[in-house]
Amino acid sequence: METPHPSPNAHNAGEAPRLSVTAPQGFRAAATAAGIKPSGKSDMALVVNDGPKDAAAAVFTRNRVKASPVKLSQAALADGALRAVLYNSGNANACNGAQGDADARESQALAAAALGVEPSEVAVCSTGLIGELLDMGKVRVGVEKLLPLLGDDEAQGEAAADAILTTDLVRKEAGYRGEGWTVGAMGKGVGMMAPSLATMLVCITTDAAATPQALDAALRKATKVTFDTVDIDGSTSTNDTVIVMANGASGVTPSQDELDRAIHAVCDSLARQMQADAEGVTKRVNITVTGTASDDDALNAARTLGRDSLFKCAMFGSDPNWGRTLAAVGMADAAMDPENIAVYFNGQPVCERSTGTPGARDVDLSGVDIDVRVDLGTGGPGTATVHTTDLSHDYVEINSAYSS
Amino acid sequence: METPHPSPNAHNAGEAPRLSVTAPQGFRAAATAAGIKPSGKSDMALVVNDGPKDAAAAVFTRNRVKASPVKLSQAALADGALRAVLYNSGNANACNGAQGDADARESQALAAAALGVEPSEVAVCSTGLIGELLDMGKVRVGVEKLLPLLGDDEAQGEAAADAILTTDLVRKEAGYRGEGWTVGAMGKGVGMMAPSLATMLVCITTDAAATPQALDAALRKATKVTFDTVDIDGSTSTNDTVIVMANGASGVTPSQDELDRAIHAVCDSLARQMQADAEGVTKRVNITVTGTASDDDALNAARTLGRDSLFKCAMFGSDPNWGRTLAAVGMADAAMDPENIAVYFNGQPVCERSTGTPGARDVDLSGVDIDVRVDLGTGGPGTATVHTTDLSHDYVEINSAYSS
Numbered sequence: 001m002e003t004p005h006p007s008p009n010a011h012n013a014g015e016a017p018r019l020s021v022t023a024p025q026g027f028r029a030a031a032t033a034a035g036i037k038p039s040g041k042s043d044m045a046l047v048v049n050d051g052p053k054d055a056a057a058a059v060f061t062r063n064r065v066k067a068s069p070v071k072l073s074q075a076a077l078a079d080g081a082l083r084a085v086l087y088n089s090g091n092a093n094a095c096n097g098a099q100g101d102a103d104a105r106e107s108q109a110l111a112a113a114a115l116g117v118e119p120s121e122v123a124v125c126s127t128g129l130i131g132e133l134l135d136m137g138k139v140r141v142g143v144e145k146l147l148p149l150l151g152d153d154e155a156q157g158e159a160a161a162d163a164i165l166t167t168d169l170v171r172k173e174a175g176y177r178g179e180g181w182t183v184g185a186m187g188k189g190v191g192m193m194a195p196s197l198a199t200m201l202v203c204i205t206t207d208a209a210a211t212p213q214a215l216d217a218a219l220r221k222a223t224k225v226t227f228d229t230v231d232i233d234g235s236t237s238t239n240d241t242v243i244v245m246a247n248g249a250s251g252v253t254p255s256q257d258e259l260d261r262a263i264h265a266v267c268d269s270l271a272r273q274m275q276a277d278a279e280g281v282t283k284r285v286n287i288t289v290t291g292t293a294s295d296d297d298a299l300n301a302a303r304t305l306g307r308d309s310l311f312k313c314a315m316f317g318s319d320p321n322w323g324r325t326l327a328a329v330g331m332a333d334a335a336m337d338p339e340n341i342a343v344y345f346n347g348q349p350v351c352e353r354s355t356g357t358p359g360a361r362d363v364d365l366s367g368v369d370i371d372v373r374v375d376l377g378t379g380g381p382g383t384a385t386v387h388t389t390d391l392s393h394d395y396v397e398i399n400s401a402y403s404s
Numbered sequence: 405m406e407t408p409h410p411s412p413n414a415h416n417a418g419e420a421p422r423l424s425v426t427a428p429q430g431f432r433a434a435a436t437a438a439g440i441k442p443s444g445k446s447d448m449a450l451v452v453n454d455g456p457k458d459a460a461a462a463v464f465t466r467n468r469v470k471a472s473p474v475k476l477s478q479a480a481l482a483d484g485a486l487r488a489v490l491y492n493s494g495n496a497n498a499c500n501g502a503q504g505d506a507d508a509r510e511s512q513a514l515a516a517a518a519l520g521v522e523p524s525e526v527a528v529c530s531t532g533l534i535g536e537l538l539d540m541g542k543v544r545v546g547v548e549k550l551l552p553l554l555g556d557d558e559a560q561g562e563a564a565a566d567a568i569l570t571t572d573l574v575r576k577e578a579g580y581r582g583e584g585w586t587v588g589a590m591g592k593g594v595g596m597m598a599p600s601l602a603t604m605l606v607c608i609t610t611d612a613a614a615t616p617q618a619l620d621a622a623l624r625k626a627t628k629v630t631f632d633t634v635d636i637d638g639s640t641s642t643n644d645t646v647i648v649m650a651n652g653a654s655g656v657t658p659s660q661d662e663l664d665r666a667i668h669a670v671c672d673s674l675a676r677q678m679q680a681d682a683e684g685v686t687k688r689v690n691i692t693v694t695g696t697a698s699d700d701d702a703l704n705a706a707r708t709l710g711r712d713s714l715f716k717c718a719m720f721g722s723d724p725n726w727g728r729t730l731a732a733v734g735m736a737d738a739a740m741d742p743e744n745i746a747v748y749f750n751g752q753p754v755c756e757r758s759t760g761t762p763g764a765r766d767v768d769l770s771g772v773d774i775d776v777r778v779d780l781g782t783g784g785p786g787t788a789t790v791h792t793t794d795l796s797h798d799y800v801e802i803n804s805a806y807s808s
Binding site: 317341 | 466467468469470496498499500501503504533534535536637638639640641642711712713714717718720721723726727728730731732733734735740742743745755757758759760764795796797799800801802803804805
């Protein structure tokens with residue numbers, strides 16, 4: 001069967017090149033198998049910024065139930081400075097109460113001591129099962145093993161990108177080359193994925209010089225139209241964290257526009273890789289809504305459609321079921337003209353003035369990519385795009401057996 | 405495998421008895437196979453109120469995209485009077501534009517002419533595929549066939565209840581016996597089911613005397629806590645319609661309290677039958693949220709959890725995954741104390757103060773009924789219950805192949 005999973009080495013035209021987090025000057029990384037994952041695969045990673053600058057910014061999950069490492073990293077990022085990020089997969093350290101908070105703090109302190117920096121200069125990110133205590137014996141040994149493995153080779157950046165994966169099938173990296181400066185990035189995320197002004201685990205590094213404020217502006221602008229528009233299953237994680245670190249090692253200070261473009265490029269690339277690798281995915285479904293008074297209305301409608309189980313099952317069945325499309329958007333919190341809705345599948349009109357076109361049921365949706373456009377008929381300029389997937393047997397299989 | 409599908413003749417203690425729409429005095433029904441369903445099963449039904457009174461009330465879908473029969477029946481019900489309801493299954497007559505509206509009007513006029521009443525005294529309800537024109541040749545013959553079949557036997561009421569089914573596996577009827585008066589009811593609905601102050605197709609008949617205002621009050625009170633709390637897949641249909649007709653043939657005028665209790669009893673019974681027969685269901689999951697400032701907050705949180713695909717997959721896998729429960733409610737539009745959430749599965753505490761209890765993962769969820777209680781920890785008096793199901797392979801199978 002044809003699948004949308006990208007080859008780890010695929011590089012589409014116009015897409016950000018795959019560059020590891022060690023591609024920019026002055027960043028080192030390492031990964032190890034600390035035994036947190038029962039599979040024995042690598043499950044801890046460390047990304048270190050060797051300076052000279054330590055500017056950083058981040059966005060976090062908006063879920064009210066936040067994992068211990070999220071709360072700790074929010075505090076660490078408050079001053080816009082960071083020297084390192086410690087990652088573990090296999091355990092989210094979420095909903096573990098005071099012990100979870102203490103374990104996150106100890107992880108942070110261990111990494112800081114090993115690197116000779118202050119704990120507040122280290123962020124901690126965890127991903128995996130919710131509600132199991134971290135085995136701190138394994139974390140202590142893991143941090144010890146990571147230190148001598150730190151290096152600035154591409155292989156070490158790739159190893160770090162591998163170590164943060166959970167049910168992901170492929171490594172996710174992206175990059176951007178400016179004039180005299182570079183951005184590298186890694187990410188993970190394939191389920192419990194409906195970032196809400198935040199996202200999954202992502203680490204972006206750059207040797208450009210930039211203030212924390214410039215980084216923050218670029219990051220928020222980029223995540224709004226990239227990670228925030230990926231909606232695999234409507235579920236927002238307790239651990240979403242995107243961090244960007246800039247050390248100025250290149251000596252280049254890009255303009256805000258250049259910085260925005262670079263950060264957008266790597267976020268967009270990682271978001272598309274996450275969509276393509278989503279749990280159980282057999283189709284990539286990109287939904288664009290137009291014809292609304294505001295972009296917010298369009299986004300609400302696109303999200304409502306992208307979360308509709310019946311629509312997603314139809315996509316799995318390659319079924320051009322525009323009736324379910326109308327039924328779904330009809331419940332969106334968006335002004336619309338119910339008698340003047342148009343739907344296009346892969347560019348072909350299947351519904352005009354809220355009524356099916358001749359031949360609508362014959363549109364071929366057998367390919368891996370399905371493009372859905374819905375015009376809500378108010379004549380307004382609003383538009384938004386959401387990236388989702390189908391709802392398949394494999395999604396049910398993966399998620400009915402995950403924790404047991 | 406044990407399944408939650410009720411036997412058509414099951415009658416649980418405390419549940420409304422199964423009485424067909426012809427159980428009350430002065431109501432006749434009929435059903436026929438008009439050929440609208442490719443299977444050849446019965447697909448048209450007529451329920452007639454022979455008076456003396458013609459009081460009626462109804463609630464309809466809040467979806468902005470409304471089927472032609474919904475718009476027509478809303479107009480017919482405006483004066484609180486109704487003599488008959490014409491049903492068809494196999495075709496929703498939704499999203500068919502002006503032709504759909506004309507076809508609904510012709511169906512209404514055909515039934516009215518056959519019965520010798522005004523078109524405005526007849527409601528029309530359709531259910532089935534969206535976006536295909538009704539075959540009016542078949543509808544015309546169907547109405548002709550229905551007329552001589554009308555009768556007040558239980559068998560005719562049951563035949564009508566069978567004729568409105570689509571992917572439902574079992575007939576759904578309910579009833580209530582007052583002192584000297586009776587309520588009968590039939591319903592259908594197993595997918596595209598998240599009624600929003602409205603519901604699926606339901607017909608309630610009674611020989612009690614009641615004003616349209618009394619019926620309307622009883623119906624709205626009942627649907628709010630019955631059909632509106634069923635949420636199978638978060639999708640709200642274009643065709644939801646619940647109609648109640650009262651003819652006063654018994655000569656009894658129950659108090660508003662008695663009427664409320666009777667209407668609630670039949671709505672509650674039908675809602676539970678719909679949940680038990682939901683598409684692909686292997687588990688009935690009843691979610692109660694407490695500890696919120698308001699009932700609305702509790703309902704928002706219960707709905708958010710009941711619509712979360714990851715939580716529903718865990719239920720399919722009999723997996724006591726309280727972590728996903730917390731992650732889901734953390735995104736609800738409800739005030740909560742994120743550090744003080746408690747979760748109970750089948751009465752057993754699995755999470756207290758937002759942290760797992762010892763043995764939480766060993767709770768047995770292998771049965772058909774799963775009771776989930778979540779306390780959001782604010783100490784407030786708010787509470788609400790939502791009735792949902794698991795997300796199973798069969799749900800995906802049924803809904804990826806439905807229209808093709």
